[in-house]
Amino acid sequence: MTIFPVTVPASLVSATGLEPEAGDWHRAVRHAVGTPDGETYVLSGLWRQTRYGGVDDGRDFICQLITRHGPDGDTRTTAVITHEAPGGAGPTSTVRRSESLTLLPDGTLVLSGKPGNTHLFTPELDRLLAAWHMDDRPSWSDEPQTDDPFAATVSVTPGGRLLCLTSEHRLENWGYPRGNLIAVSEPGDHLAPGHSPSCGRLRVAASCGVRKVPSEMSRIRQPAASAIWNTAVRAS
Structure with a gap:
């Protein structure tokens, strides 16, 4: 069994006044993904929150980190990808909070989260290559949304197609966007800076919600009803 150490950059320790031996901070692993070379990327949350357990001394923070570990x-x-102070100035990064990681065939790291936030990082974690964000505010309007989302979760099939969970507004009378459509990219389509499959089309394989999947949407196409489950089975 490989044991991964808790690693916090010195810059973050200095910025937050974090004391490693103190018991007022917490860390939780959110997700992890391995590479063909035996390396592992770990997404974790790190926070200190005293406002509910004592007097807020202004040192509370919430951040997310991605750590790249070697085979041993x-x-x-x-990389510190988000850093915010509750009730303060808000996030200091354009990266939204996320829950999952995946690797593209070329080694690019994909970070995604609800409702439709997708980010691309270099394998070295030294640069954010691209980002697509979905507004998480409620909407009951039929007007097209002005944000630029992609997916809440992304994974890659053995054949290189993207398997995604995408979100919709107004599901079961909820105005907030909720994950609903399971979709796959067309063969040969890809995710890269300046291009996401939503620029073309994603093929819907299933709907998780009660509301019927629309036949045409601005970003995602539903195939003929008889082909929906066949598409899910054939995804390779």
Whole structure:
């Protein structure tokens, strides 16, 4: 069993006044993904929140980190991707909070989260290559949304197609966007800076919600009813 150490960059320790031996901070692993070379990327949350357990001294923070570990568990790189102070100035990064990681065939790291936030990072975690964000505010309007979302979760099939969970507004009378459509990219389509499959079309394989999947949407196409489940089975 490989043991991954808790790694916090010195810059974050300095910025937050974090004391490693103190018991007022918390860390939780959100997701992890391995590479063909045996490396592991770990997405984790790190926070200190005293407002509910004591007097807020202004040092509370919430951040997310991605750590790249070698095959033997040693830390190669740690990137602070979000950092915010509750009730303060808000996030200091254009990266939205996310829950999952995946690797594209070319080694690009994909970070995604609800309702439709997708980010691309270099394998070295030294640069954010692209980002697509979905507004999480409620909407009951039939007018097209002005944001630029992609998917709440992304994974890659053995054949290189993208398997995604995408969100919709007004499901079961909820104005907030909720994950609903399971979709796959067309063969040969890809996710890269300046291009996402939603620029073309995604093929819907299933709907998780009660509301009927519309036949035409601005970003996603539903195939003929008889082909929906066949598409899900054939995804390779």
